[in-house]
Every structure is written in C-alpha cells, then in structure tokens.
Amino acid sequence: MKIINIPLKEIREDFSFCFTSRKENFQLHASVLKSGVRTPLHVHQLKGGYRAISGFKRICIAKTLGMKTIPAEVVDDSSLPDIFIHVIHEQVVHYPLTLVEKARAIGICEALGMSRKRMIKDILPILDLPGRPDLFQQLKRIRNYPKSVQQYFEQFDISLKKFYVFSILNAEALELAMQIAGRIGLRPVELSEIVTLITEIGKRESLSFKQVYNDLNLDPVIEEPELSRNAKVDLLKMKLKERRYPRLLDWQQRLEDMRKSMLLPSCVHVCWDANLETPGVLLKATFRSSADVDKTAEFIRNKKNRALFEKMFQIV
Amino acid sequence: MAKYIHMISRIQEIIIHPDIVESELAKRVLSNRCEIPFKITSTVPETIPLRTGKKILYVTDMPGRLVKPCPATGLPYLCCQYTVIHSCLQCPADCTYCVLQNYLDMPVISLNVRLPDIINEINGLLRNQPRRFFRFGTGELGDSLALDPLTGLSKDFILFFKKQRNAIIELKTKSVHIERLLEIDPANTVVSWSVNPEPVIRTEELHTPSLKMRLDAARQCQEAGYLLGFHFDPILHINHWELLYREVVDQIFSSVDANRVAWISLGSLRFPPALKQVIQSRFPGTRIIYEEMIRGLDGKMRYLKPLRTALYQHIYQRIRSFAPDVFIYFCMELPQIWERITGKHPMNNAELDYWFAESLWRRFGPELNMDEPRLPDYPLVK
Numbered sequence: 088m089k090i091i092n093i094p095l096k097e098i099r100e101d102f103s104f105c106f107t108s109r110k111e112n113f114q115l116h117a118s119v120l121k122s123g124v125r126t127p128l129h130v131h132q133l134k135g136g137y138r139a140i141s142g143f144k145r146i147c148i149a150k151t152l153g154m155k156t157i158p159a160e161v162v163d164d165s166s167l168p169d170i171f172i173h174v175i176h177e178q179v180v181h182y183p184l185t186l187v188e189k190a191r192a193i194g195i196c197e198a199l200g201m202s203r204k205r206m207i208k209d210i211l212p213i214l215d216l217p218g219r220p221d222l223f224q225q226l227k228r229i230r231n232y233p234k235s236v237q238q239y240f241e242q243f244d245i246s247l248k249k250f251y252v253f254s255i256l257n258a259e260a261l262e263l264a265m266q267i268a269g270r271i272g273l274r275p276v277e278l279s280e281i282v283t284l285i286t287e288i289g290k291r292e293s294l295s296f297k298q299v300y301n302d303l304n305l306d307p308v309i310e311e312p313e314l315s316r317n318a319k320v321d322l323l324k325m326k327l328k329e330r331r332y333p334r335l336l337d338w339q340q341r342l343e344d345m346r347k348s349m350l351l352p353s354c355v356h357v358c359w360d361a362n363l364e365t366p367g368v369l370l371k372a373t374f375r376s377s378a379d380v381d382k383t384a385e386f387i388r389n390k391k392n393r394a395l396f397e398k399m400f401q402i403v
Numbered sequence: 404m405a406k407y408i409h410m411i412s413r414i415q416e417i418i419i420h421p422d423i424v425e426s427e428l429a430k431r432v433l434s435n436r437c438e439i440p441f442k443i444t445s446t447v448p449e450t451i452p453l454r455t456g457k458k459i460l461y462v463t464d465m466p467g468r469l470v471k472p473c474p475a476t477g478l479p480y481l482c483c484q485y486t487v488i489h490s491c492l493q494c495p496a497d498c499t500y501c502v503l504q505n506y507l508d509m510p511v512i513s514l515n516v517r518l519p520d521i522i523n524e525i526n527g528l529l530r531n532q533p534r535r536f537f538r539f540g541t542g543e544l545g546d547s548l549a550l551d552p553l554t555g556l557s558k559d560f561i562l563f564f565k566k567q568r569n570a571i572i573e574l575k576t577k578s579v580h581i582e583r584l585l586e587i588d589p590a591n592t593v594v595s596w597s598v599n600p601e602p603v604i605r606t607e608e609l610h611t612p613s614l615k616m617r618l619d620a621a622r623q624c625q626e627a628g629y630l631l632g633f634h635f636d637p638i639l640h641i642n643h644w645e646l647l648y649r650e651v652v653d654q655i656f657s658s659v660d661a662n663r664v665a666w667i668s669l670g671s672l673r674f675p676p677a678l679k680q681v682i683q684s685r686f687p688g689t690r691i692i693y694e695e696m697i698r699g700l701d702g703k704m705r706y707l708k709p710l711r712t713a714l715y716q717h718i719y720q721r722i723r724s725f726a727p728d729v730f731i732y733f734c735m736e737l738p739q740i741w742e743r744i745t746g747k748h749p750m751n752n753a754e755l756d757y758w759f760a761e762s763l764w765r766r767f768g769p770e771l772n773m774d775e776p777r778l779p780d781y782p783l784v785k
Contacts, residue, residue: 220450335695363697363707364697364737
C-alpha cells in the first residue's frame with residue numbers, strides 16, 4: 088500500500104467508520120496549520136471517490152483550512168478489518184474511549200463482518216471490555232439509544248458497570264429518567280439511585296416506571312421553586328424509600344417512638360443499627376458529674392423504660 | 404411438568420477432555436450417556452450464556468484441593484463446618500436465586516474425574532481428626548444426584564462412607580435420580596432434599612421436579628434404609644407464605660417418618676449484592692430480589708431480621724409439632740435468631756458442628772457406628 092495525496096473533494100461525507108465523539112481538537116488544528124497533515128489517513132476506494140476509515144478530524148481541519156489534498160493510505164476490502172483494529176488501537180493510545188464510542192466501534196466491527204470470536208480476541212482487550220455473553224447485546228442497546236441519552240452517558244463517562252441500571256429500562260422509562268436528570272441536573276450516581284428505586288418499586292408492585300413516578304406524585308417535587316437542587320434530590324429519595332422499604336421505615340419509626348417515650352436524661356443517648364441487623368440497642372452515656380451517673384442509673388432502673396427496652400428487643 | 408422428572412434429560416452434550424478419556428469416570432459417563440452426543444476436546448466454550456452451558460457436561464480433571472471446608476459466611480452469623488467435596492460444579496437446574504450463577508467462572512457443568520484424589524483427601528481428614536464426626540457433602544456447588552444416571556458417583560461415595568466410623572455423606576438434591584441409591588444397602592448416608600412450596604418450585608426452581616416427586620423419592624430412600632434431610636433454603640417471603648410453608652411441612656411428615664430425618668435446615672433468601680444484577684438480567688420476571696432487604700453484617704443481602712424471625716418461627720414450630728426430636732438448624736444465621744426461636748444458640752461454629760454430632764449419636768449412634776462425641780474434639784475450622 089502506498090501513500091498518495093488525494094483531493095479532499097473526492098472523500099465522501101460518509102461517517103460510517105467514525106466512532107469518536109470529540110469534535111474539537113485545537114492541538115491538532117494548530118499542528119495542521121503549522122506543518123500540514125503529517126499522518127496519512129486510511130481510505131477505502133469506492134466508485135468515483137473514497138470513503139474515510141480514519142482521520143475524520145484531520146479531514147475537517149484540512150477543509151476548514153482550505154486545503155485541496157490530503158495524504159492517505161488506500162486500503163483494499165480484504166484488509167479493512169485489520170486496518171480498523173489498527174485505527175481503534177491508535178485512538179485508544181491518544182485517549183480512553185467512552186462507553187458510547189466503544190459501542191460504536193464494536194458496531195463498525197460487526198458491520199465489517201468481523202466474527203465475535205475475533206472481536207473477543209482482538210478488540211475487546213483493546214477496549215477494556217469483558218468478553219461476557221450479554222456484552223454485544225448491551226453495546227447494541229447503547230448504539231440505539233437516542234442522542235440525548237448518549238450525550239448524558241458521554242458527559243458523565245458512564246462505565247459499563249454503571250450502565251447496568253439503565254440497561255434494564257425500556258424506552259419510555261429511559262426517556263423519563265433522562266427528563267428527571269435534565270430537570271434537576273442529576274449526576275449519574277444520584278440518577279442511578281433514583282432509577283433503581285423506581286424500578287424496584289415497579290417490579291415489586293407490578294407497575295411501570297412511569298406509573299410509579301406518577302403514583303408517587305414526584306413531578307411537584309421536581310418543579311418546586313422553593314427547593315434547592317439538593318433538597319429536591321433528598322426529597323425524591325425519601326419519598327421513594329418510604330415506598331421501597333415500608334417495613335424497615337415502620338420498624339424504625341416504632342423504635343423512634345419508644346425512644347421518645349423513654350424521657351431520656353440529657354446525658355444518655357439510645358441508638359440502634361439502621362438496618363436492624365446488629366442485635367440490641369446501644370446506650371451511650373456521657374458523665375460530666377456524679378449527678379449524670381445517678382440519672383443514668385435511675386433511667387436504667389426505671390420499670391417503664393425497662394418495659395420499653397423489652398419491646399425494642401423484639402425488633403432489634 | 405412431566406419433562407422435568409429427570410433433570411439429566413437437560414444435558415444435551417458431553418465434552419471430554421482428551422487427557423482423561425481413559426479415566427474410569429470418563430468411561431463410565433460415556434457408557435451411560437445413551438443418546439447424548441459427545442466430543443473429545445480441550446476447547447470448552449467459555450463465553451456462552453449460562454442457560455446453554457447448563458446443558459453441557461464437561462468431564463475433566465480440575466487442579467487443586469477437592470475437599471474443602473464450606474466457605475460459610477462471616478461472623479456473627481453461625482455456620483455448621485460442613486466439608487464440601489468438589490466432585491461436580493454447576494447444575495442442570497436453573498434456580499433464579501442460585502448463587503452459583505455468580506460464584507463459578509465456567510458456564511458449563513464440570514465433572515471432576517479425580518475420584519481417587521477425593522478419596523485420598525477425605526481419608527487424610529478423617530485420619531487427622533479421628534474423634535471428630537465429619538459431615539461431607541457434594542451438593543454445595545452442584546446437585547448431588549442430578550447427574551447420577553451418568554456418573555454413578557453416589558454409589559462410590561456411599562460404599563466409601565459405609566466403611567467409615569467418623570463420617571457421614573450427605574447427598575443433597577432437588578432431583579429424583581435415586582435409582583442407584585435403591586440398589587445399595589446404605590450406611591452413613593443422608594439423602595436430603597431442598598424443599599419449597601410448589602408455586603415457588605414452578606416459578607423459581609426451573610427444570611426441577613415438583614415437591615410431590617421429591618417427597619416420593621425421599622419416601623423410597625427412607626424405605627430403603629437411608630436417613631433423610633430437608634433444607635428449607637432459601638425460604639422466600641412470598642404472598643401467603645405462612646400457609647404455603649405450613650403445607651410443605653405437613654406434606655413432608657405425611658410422606659416420611661420423622662424418626663428417620665437426621666436434620667432439617669432453615670435459611671432465608673440471602674445473596675451477595677453482585678448476584679442481583681445477574682438475577683435481574685437472567686430472570687427479568689422474578690420478583691424475589693425486590694423484597695425489602697438489607698445488607699447484612701457479612702455483606703450479603705438478606706430479609707430484615709424481624710421478618711426472618713417470623714419466617715423461621717412459623718416453620719420451626721410447625722416442624723416441631725411433628726418432629727420434636729429432629730435436629731433443626733439455621734444456615735448462616737445470627738445467634739440472636741437461634742436464641743429467639745429455639746431458646747439457645749451455639750457459642751460458635753465449632754459448637755454447632757458438635758451439636759450435629761451429638762444429635763446424630765443420640766438418635767442414630769449404633770446405626771452410624773459412632774463414638775460419643777466430645778466438644779473438645781470439635782475445633783473451629785478456618
């Protein structure tokens with residue numbers, strides 16, 4: 088294969104091999120301005136023109152700078168998969184790809200007719216993706232997501248692990264999730280928690296994502312002008328947790344009520360494991376004087392308190 | 404349901420590693436395989452879905468130790484110091500809650516041909532602690548009997564343990580492949596079934612026999628002279644659970660004699676958090692993971708303690724009404740829960756291990772050829 092200068096106008100506006108999202112690259116722009124395009128692109132010859140396989144940013148910059156030709160290496164059909172693997176490798180060397188970019192790269196490999204076996208052997212290690220059976224299906228889902236979802240994923244660099252929460256949502260639920268995220272400005276970790284809670288409530292109660300959302304009347308929380316962003320997030324989570332963990336919250340409330348009935352001296356604090364798993368209640372006493380010791384002893388001896396502790400032990 | 408009578412019918416392919424074609428177990432599998440196609444190759448599909456892998460039996464020789472203490476769980480939960488034989492990993496059934504989905508790397512069912520090494524390792528353990536009564540089991544990382552028509556391993560183990568003074572083998576299963584068991588005069592063997600209400604079996608224990616079939620098999624084993632075990636594990640918090648689990652207990656004791664039941668375990672649903680995603684993606688229809696659960700002190704997801712207590716209390720009392728003397732234990736539970744339900748709790752895992760031996764000696768000592776167990780002979784297994 089030799090390197091030739093091909094007229095830019097003969098390169099078709101076909102971005103089917105482009106998998107990167109980054110458009111601006113000022114360093115590259117400056118470099119091309121100073122020294123021209125030094126690294127040839129890869130092109131594939133078509134009838135009456137060329138299709139770029141790599142170098143999309145270089146092409147854009149060259150066009151912006153009014154260049155007429157660009158150096159390129161023309162590759163034939165049979166070597167396309169090999170060249171593309173090389174292109175991915177080159178890209179990864181320069182910067183880590185986002186999950187959406189990786190999904191697009193795999194989509195191009197599939198379009199080139201590359202076998203799964205070869206992708207598992209040659210591509211996945213470069214992209215740092217696990218060769219598990221459902222991977223290709225998940226990546227396809229990412230490729231098919233609306234642009235707004237892809238942009239959210241790219242903005243927050245959602246990893247495959249974090250993507251899981253979204254992967255189980257249908258199109259309607261995903262759209263609603265993105266709306267919630269956009270309206271409050273949710274970060275992925277917050278959105279993930281909220282989406283998980285809504286999904287799990289829906290699964291348990293046989294309701295759709297939207298039904299849970301409407302049923303809990305979450306819209307007014309999001310729209311409330313008096314609330315700060317963080318307060319909205321907290322309130323949303325609280326409403327969802329009340330529905331997701333009704334027994335836990337009920338038991339905690341009962342414990343809280345019992346604690347209140349105890350008329351604790353100010354030097355004594357009673358607490359328990361929020362998950363109710365660690366056995367017993369924890370009694371913390373701070374003694375600043377012998378009066379505190381007496382008050383604590385009296386608190387423990389008090390029959391009413393003992394009865395309340397007995398009730399507490401039934402829960403913890 | 405009829406097609407699930409025989410879990411073995413799920414196997415659609417046998418792969419034999421070329422290095423072990425001449426082993427006795429490989430030859431046995433090949434001679435018992437009937438119509439199941441086989442190939443001899445060292446290439447095993449590793450990236451196939453588990454659903455497909457569960458239909459492939461890979462006969463091989465796994466490296467490393469094959470007889471190990473049960474991995475158990477962290478303190479403060481109590482475990483019973485069971486000893487696990489790694490003869491077969493994975494299972495042809497497909498239970499939604501199965502921890503093996505996340506625990507084992509290989510998607511296929513792996514059968515280990517190193518039976519002589521297994522026997523040697525067991526012998527070593529028995530020689531080192533001659534006064535401890537060991538409970539061994541093959542049903543921890545797979546089903547003890549699901550592949551027995553192919554492997555015939557049950558016979559090897561029963562005949563070996565028949566000769567031991569300080570050990571028993573538990574063949575734990577959901578299957579009804581007891582044909583070989585009925586051909587042997589048993590000793591030092593407990594055949595046990597994990598049980599759940601029929602609606603749970605239908606929706607969560609895919610490709611397994613019904614409760615009635617399991618209990619019919621249990622009855623036949625009992626009539627043949629075997630001791631029995633039952634495992635209420637995992638107990639699921641489902642609608643009408645009181646009624647459904649009460650019915651299971653009633654069915655058990657209308658099928659078998661409580662005096663021949665060596666032990667019954669109770670364990671509520673628990674799983675490492677990572678399993679949740681696997682269950683979600685493999686079984687999108689199941690709801691069991693959406694119950695109220697907390698992350699336990701060992702990191703595993705569990706039902707809330709008051710809920711677990713209620714589940715156990717109900718089942719425990721029902722069992723006790725039929726079987727006042729049977730040994731009932733809780734799998735991976737808090738001492739507090741033991742105390743609340745039974746009025747006592749073992750001090751640690753070693754004492755629980757001893758309690759097993761004491762119960763077996765008291766109830767079946769002469770039959771099991773046992774010496775009276777002593778607590779100091781039961782050290783903590785790390």
